[in-house]
Amino acid sequence: MLLLAIAHLRHRKLRTTLSILAVGIGIAMLIVMLGLSHGMLNEVADRMQSVDAELIVLPENENVIFTAGAAFSGKYAPLIDAFEMDGRRVVKRTIGVMVDTLHMGGQQQRLFGVDRDDMNAFLGRRKIIEGRLFDADRKFGNLLDSMRNENGYYDPTRITESQEASACELVIDTRLARVGKYSVGDQITFLGRSFKIVGIVQSGVAGRVFCPIQVLQHFKNAGVPWVSLFFVQLRPQQETAASNYDERVADALSAHIKAKVELKTAYRQLMYESFSQVYIYINAASGVALVVCFLFILLTMYTMVLERTREIGILKSLGAGRMYLLRMSVIEAVIICTCGTIVGIGLAFGAKYGLESAKPLLTMTIEPKFVAIALAIGVVGGSLSAIYPGYRAANLDPVAALGFD
Amino acid sequence: MTTISDHILKVRDVHYAYHTAGVATPVLHGIDLELRRGEFVIIMGPSGCGKTTLLNIIGLMMPARSGTVELDGAEVSSLDDAGRASVRRNKLGFVFQRFNLLPVLTVEQNVSLALRLRGDQLDGQAIRILERVGLADKRHSKPNALSVGEQQRAAIARAVVRRPALLLADEPTGSLDSRNAQSVLDLLRELNASDGVTTLMITHNEHLADRADRVLFMHDGRFA
Numbered sequence: 090m091l092l093l094a095i096a097h098l099r100h101r102k103l104r105t106t107l108s109i110l111a112v113g114i115g116i117a118m119l120i121v122m123l124g125l126s127h128g129m130l131n132e133v134a135d136r137m138q139s140v141d142a143e144l145i146v147l148p149e150n151e152n153v154i155f156t157a158g159a160a161f162s163g164k165y166a167p168l169i170d171a172f173e174m175d176g177r178r179v180v181k182r183t184i185g186v187m188v189d190t191l192h193m194g195g196q197q198q199r200l201f202g203v204d205r206d207d208m209n210a211f212l213g214r215r216k217i218i219e220g221r222l223f224d225a226d227r228k229f230g231n232l233l234d235s236m237r238n239e240n241g242y243y244d245p246t247r248i249t250e251s252q253e254a255s256a257c258e259l260v261i262d263t264r265l266a267r268v269g270k271y272s273v274g275d276q277i278t279f280l281g282r283s284f285k286i287v288g289i290v291q292s293g294v295a296g297r298v299f300c301p302i303q304v305l306q307h308f309k310n311a312g313v314p315w316v317s318l319f320f321v322q323l324r325p326q327q328e329t330a331a332s333n334y335d336e337r338v339a340d341a342l343s344a345h346i347k348a349k350v351e352l353k354t355a356y357r358q359l360m361y362e363s364f365s366q367v368y369i370y371i372n373a374a375s376g377v378a379l380v381v382c383f384l385f386i387l388l389t390m391y392t393m394v395l396e397r398t399r400e401i402g403i404l405k406s407l408g409a410g411r412m413y414l415l416r417m418s419v420i421e422a423v424i425i426c427t428c429g430t431i432v433g434i435g436l437a438f439g440a441k442y443g444l445e446s447a448k449p450l451l452t453m454t455i456e457p458k459f460v461a462i463a464l465a466i467g468v469v470g471g472s473l474s475a476i477y478p479g480y481r482a483a484n485l486d487p488v489a490a491l492g493f494d
Numbered sequence: 495m496t497t498i499s500d501h502i503l504k505v506r507d508v509h510y511a512y513h514t515a516g517v518a519t520p521v522l523h524g525i526d527l528e529l530r531r532g533e534f535v536i537i538m539g540p541s542g543c544g545k546t547t548l549l550n551i552i553g554l555m556m557p558a559r560s561g562t563v564e565l566d567g568a569e570v571s572s573l574d575d576a577g578r579a580s581v582r583r584n585k586l587g588f589v590f591q592r593f594n595l596l597p598v599l600t601v602e603q604n605v606s607l608a609l610r611l612r613g614d615q616l617d618g619q620a621i622r623i624l625e626r627v628g629l630a631d632k633r634h635s636k637p638n639a640l641s642v643g644e645q646q647r648a649a650i651a652r653a654v655v656r657r658p659a660l661l662l663a664d665e666p667t668g669s670l671d672s673r674n675a676q677s678v679l680d681l682l683r684e685l686n687a688s689d690g691v692t693t694l695m696i697t698h699n700e701h702l703a704d705r706a707d708r709v710l711f712m713h714d715g716r717f718a
């Protein structure tokens with residue numbers, strides 16, 4: 090039967106090739122969609138995991154993915170710092186971040202405004218490849234701190250333009266540097282001002298672009314020390330601490346400061362939840378593409394049945410039963426679809442290479458799971474689309490089929 | 495003396511009518527026929543008298559409307575679709591006027607397909623039968639690269655490779671010139687003589703008829 094199926098497929102090379110290609114394109118589309126969406130999310134999630142902190146504090150009803158602007162006033166940081174659970178201080182360090190966006194490397198980038206002294210939490214073991222960190226010696230930070238009153242406010246009009254200009258510094262990651270062909274010393278316009286790239290760090294850090302948090306607060310909030318979110322480092326656990334210690338702290342802290350406190354490790358899940366709507370569209374689009382390509386296979390198989398009516402009559406005269414003819418149709422379609430799926434997987438890897446060369450900021454991951462899903466869909470879809478044509482073949486009247494021209 | 499098991503085929507009182515657009519056209523009117531094991535029988539008769547219809551009923555390609563067909567000791571006319579396919583696989587061989595080889599397969603593959611359909615081991619049977627019909631050297635050719643005489647010999651090889659209890663041949667020489675027709679008949683007779691292939695053959699060619707063990711004349715759906 091395999092022999093006959095292969096003989097038939099080879100007999101109609103062009104049609105077989107086209108069918109394989111149709112399935113291949115559908116499958117490639119599925120894998121590329123999955124690969125891009127998962128790749129992008131995971132890349133961001135991985136970068137967030139690199140931050141040396143256990144908790145993320147967000148405004149109530151805010152989404153960690155999209156949050157920006159100044160949400161938390163200056164009173165929050167001391168409140169978090171001083172938070173106690175079971176009579177013990179639990180917070181080691183509270184790291185305020187002001188999130189913004191700027192245009193670099195051909196697209197919008199998330200900008201992390203961070204205090205220079207907090208940068209270690211973001212860098213971890215990653216090296217500064219070129220240049221240095223922004224706000225050397227924390228000159229600007231210290232200058233502002235020296236001017237603050239007891240509420241943390243200062244008079245922004247007393248900062249000179251040259252003091253401002255010297256603080257406008259950026260640190261970017263290697264990936265963005267490669268894509269935008271940036272190097273240390275380059276100027277970027279942001280907030281109507283000229284920012285200088287002073288350092289390039291190994292990629293994998295949470296943000297692709299960092300600047301002093303004081304600069305963002307100064308220009309955007311008239312110096313008011315508000316922040317978008319906090320990363321919270323916890324003190325080392327007590328010896329008897331339970332395994333869900335971080336969660337308990339998160340819940341208690343959340344109740345205490347009336348803000349949303351997420352585990353950093355929940356970030357990936359949060360990302361997937363945030364993009365679930367987008368996923369629906371992506372999956373629907375891939376699904377439609379696959380349905381179309383299996384309809385194509387159905388049509389192809391149906392044409393084959395019509396074309397081979399006489400052969401089916403011959404097979405029946407030789408004693409081929411209905412199941413044999415049904416199986417023959419399915420086997421043929423499964424061969425097409427399996428080849429098509431393999432072609433599609435190849436195309437997807439090609440697309441990954443092409444996309445990542447053309448758009449290096451895109452991350453596309455082809456997980457073994459996706460390949461398995463593609464193969465399953467290919468084989469199942471192929472079999473299903475062959476059933477109706479196979480059924481028609483099985484039910485042909487042998488005498489009429491033999492008389493067919 | 496003739497015992498029951500001497501009969502490979504017993505057809506009893508078979509009637510058949512085609513129904514087109516609600517109009518019934520009766521074709522067979524009570525056919526009785528018995529074939530003994532190893533017999534070579536030819537059916538002749540005017541065009542449209544029902545020869546092919548009868549052969550298709552005996553070959554279980556269509557159901558008899560009434561009457562019975564007993565093949566190799568078993569009543570087969572009331573079998574379901576799967577049962578009929580099984581009998582076609584295991585007991586019957588067909589040779590048609592139009593050869594009916596599968597064009598996408600080679601000659602050898604056409605022959606071995608008959609064996610594969612039955613789940614048989616191939617172990618050289620296909621080649622041996624092709625040697626006997628004189629096509630061993632053409633076994634890798636596709637049917638349309640063969641002459642018509644060769645195609646019919648290939649079709650005969652495919653029909654007899656499974657050693658059918660009954661070989662049904664519907665005008666096997668109808669598409670052949672007289673020389674090829676003679677050689678095809680020689681082949682069928684040879685297979686009948688040496689292997690005992692019981693053969694029921696339809697032909698219009700009177701020159702072939704005298705080579706049969708028996709000739710039956712059909713007229714208007716009845717044997718004369």
Ligand SMILES: Nc1ncnc2c1ncn2[C@@H]1O[C@H](COP(=O)(O)OP(=O)(O)OP(=O)(O)O)[C@@H](O)[C@H]1O
Nearest residue numbers: 512513514519521540541542543544545546547548
């Ligand atoms: N599918 C069909 N539907 C309706 N009538 C049919 C059908 N097939 C055959 N007939 C009619 O049945 C009659 C017998 O046909 P059949 O093919 O058995 O004749 P035959 O003896 O084999 O003729 P020939 O020698 O020309 O092959 C003819 O009158 C024919 O027109």
Ligand SMILES: [Mg+2]
Nearest residue numbers: 545546547664
């Ligand atoms: Mg006829």
